[in-house]
Amino acid sequence: MVTVDIERLDGQCTRRHFAEIQAVYAAAFPAYDLVDHRRRTLRQTESSGFEAVTARTDHVLVGFAYGLPLSAGSGWWDDLEPPPPPGFTTETGARTFAVIDLAVAPSCRGRGIGRRLMDELLRPRPEERATLATGADERQVQQMYERWGWRKVGRTPGGEGETEPWFDLYVIALRPESASSSR
Numbered sequence: 001m002v003t004v005d006i007e008r009l010d011g012q013c014t015r016r017h018f019a020e021i022q023a024v025y026a027a028a029f030p031a032y033d034l035v036d037h038r039r040r041t042l043r044q045t046e047s048s049g050f051e052a053v054t055a056r057t058d059h060v061l062v063g064f065a066y067g068l069p070l071s072a073g074s075g076w077w078d079d080l081e082p083p084p085p086p087g088f089t090t091e092t093g094a095r096t097f098a099v100i101d102l103a104v105a106p107s108c109r110g111r112g113i114g115r116r117l118m119d120e121l122l123r124p125r126p127e128e129r130a131t132l133a134t135g136a137d138e139r140q141v142q143q144m145y146e147r148w149g150w151r152k153v154g155r156t157p158g159g160e161g162e163t164e165p166w167f168d169l170y171v172i173a174l175r176p177e178s179a180s181s182s183r
Contacts, residue, residue, distance in 0.1 A: 002057050004113055006120050009052040009066075011045035017054065018042065020061040028103035032163045044068055044100060053120045055104070055113050063104035065117040069127060070096045076131065080154045080169065088153075097125045097174070099132040115148060125174055133167035145170055 009017065018041070025037055044050055044066075052066035070076050070091045076098060077089035099121065104114045122130055134141050136155060146152070150170040158164045 002111070004062070004111075004116065005056045006116065007054050007056070008120070009054060011047070011050040014045045014050070014052045014066065015042060017061070021052075021054070021064050024061055024064060024103050024105050025101065027105050029163075036163065041066075041101070047071075049097075051121065051125075053117050055108075055117055057108070062108040063102075063113045063117050065099060065102040065114075065121045067097055067099040067101075067121065067130075067132075069093055070098050070131070076156075077169070078156060080156050082154055084153060094126065095128055096171075097122070097127040097130045099130055102132075114144070118148065122172075122174060127174055129171050129173050131169060131171050133169050135164040136166040136168050138168075142168060142170075148172075 014021065018038075021041075022034060022038060025032070026034055029037075047068045049069040050066065051068070052064055054061055055063035070093070072091050072093045074091045076091070076096075077084070080089065099118070102114055102118060104117070131153075132145070132150070133156075134145070142152070150172045153169050153171050155166055155168050158167055
């Protein structure tokens with residue numbers, strides 16, 4: 001059995017390890033633009049509440065997950081279809097944690113590393129819910145998230161320079177008492 005070491009990183013530490021993170025990202029998402037990933041991620045590491053977790057086997061990075069709280073006025077939910085119930089898209093900067101990326105090196109998939117990374121990232125979060133986006137045609141990835149308890153809430157268009165023209169958005173309650181506000 002291979003030991004997987006998990007480490008929690010703030011934005012500054014994430015930037016120090018970014019070359020390794022981007023190498024795993026490139027292997028996990030070969031069709032995606034690395035320039036966009038670099039620009040987007042380095043900007044996000046500057047945000048208050050940004051957090052990452054990494055997975056290593058034998059000191060080699062094999063996976064990561066990271067995200068940040070949605071700010072008040074966030075465009076995350078813009079043009080969500082179908083239209084959500086009143087108040088669903090209201091953000092305060094402390095309501096919703098957005099998981100931006102989860103990646104596991106292809107050679108290490110199927111070992112529970114992705115689930116462990118997601119659990120470690122979300123376990124200590126103070127927000128009431130989390131959200132993530134998948135490509136609209138990534139059914140296998142969506143099924144994985146659904147098995148983990150995530151619920152699809154709708155679809156939103158990708159913006160200029162985005163990796164996908166449409167994204168399916170998912171949510172999960174981070175505390176049992178917040179399940180009703182995740183709808």
